[in-house]
Amino acid sequence: MTVNVLFAATEERWSEYRAPLTEAFAEHGLDVNLSTEMPPEEVDYIVYAPNSAVQDFTPYSRCKAVLNLWAGVETIVGNTTLTQPLARMVDPSLTQGMVEWVTGHVLRHHLNIDFFLARQNGKWERHVPPVAAERPVTVLGLGELGTACAKALAGLGFPVTGWSRRAKDVPGLTTRYGAGGLEAALASAEILVLLLPDTPQTVNLIDAGALATLPEGAMIVNPGRGPLIDDDALLAALDRGHVAHATLDVFRVEPLPHEHPFWSHPRVTVTPHIASETRANTASRVIAENVRRGEAGEPFLHLVDRDQGY
Incomplete structure (x- = not known):
């Protein structure tokens, strides 16, 4: 038929x-x-x-x-x-593409590649990064994409904490869940990866309070959903240096408006929603x-x- x-x-x-x-x-x-x-x-x-x-x-x-x-x-x-x-x-290709994008940008931040790109000035400035085992990473969201990315990062030697709204057990990760586990997951995150869905419960989850919980100099990678982050709170945290850099692939309004301050902020990298296609x-x-x-x-x-x- x-x-x-x-x-x-x-x-x-x-x-x-x-x-x-x-x-x-x-x-x-x-x-x-x-x-x-x-x-x-x-x-x-x-x-x-x-x-x-x-x-x-x-x-x-x-x-x-x-x-x-x-x-x-x-x-x-x-x-x-x-x-x-x-x-x-x-x-499966969407998942693989997300793993590659997240892994690439986490390694970029971990190795401080931007530092060297900005200093092609003839000066021999040595800056040796820690090894992966010394760089805690937190992944918020342990769905299909979040779990795949967290496992890939753990496979590279990063100590990875995964957080979800409900309890999950993922071998190789430290897992936390619920409101009580969120603060601990954020507090250890030298690099924070956001892979949560856009729901009423996740809008502005990364607000001023959440950003303040991150370690000084933390870096944020968001290929999940734009509304997860309070834009004004993130800009304030970047301006005072508490957050060292944010790599953002998703935004509340897409395409990101020309006048949005993310475009010109020296501590923000914008990519045009290409992490997972x-x-x-x-x-x-x-x-x-x-x-x-x-x-x-x-x-x-x-x-x-x-x-x-x-």
Whole structure:
């Protein structure tokens, strides 16, 4: 039987995903009618990007699941018309890309590479960094991405503390959880990596109080979500030197406005939301597997917990 799959995303995404999705559905033995347009009452699955024109899911009465193209679901999870199962994207290439970006910037800060880049002036200024075992790192968020990054950093010899809202046991890490564990996790973080979702509970989690808890000279790496950080509090902490540097890939408003002080601050590195990008080839296989599962009556992968918001 033919399965009707609506691709609800931008035209750019359609040109990127059409061939990989078609190939992935065929590899999974699925007979799929994949299109950007079809009557709502005939749609079996929606491959979805939250910036698409589809915002009212009520007409999609036959739809078995909405399969998000992105890892983040904060802009869709609160949509009251979305009553179908919602699956977030867990793409192995996205995870690998995040691990590489986080590891690269943690090592950049650890080795003080910026110091040497700024001093190509003919002066022989020796600055020997500590070894990884002497540089505590804290990762806030132990989901798929946070756990992968924390394990990679621990594998390089960093003592890694991982924090999550609920108790988790990850071999090789010191794990803390809940409000009581957050202060301890921050207090040891010479480098702080933020990989939490954007939920009402995490907005401004890194405020003036949290920043003051960090060790003097701590460095922050945020590839998670922009609203995790109170921008004004971070700028104040940077200005007084309590935070030595912040490398930021995500922001409250994207693209980051030209006039935002992050652009010109000497202790801020801005990257344009490139830490984790869904790759069409591998993401298409994840989507095809979920459609196969839906047709076989098996549980969907990576379902979003509506109460938790991710």
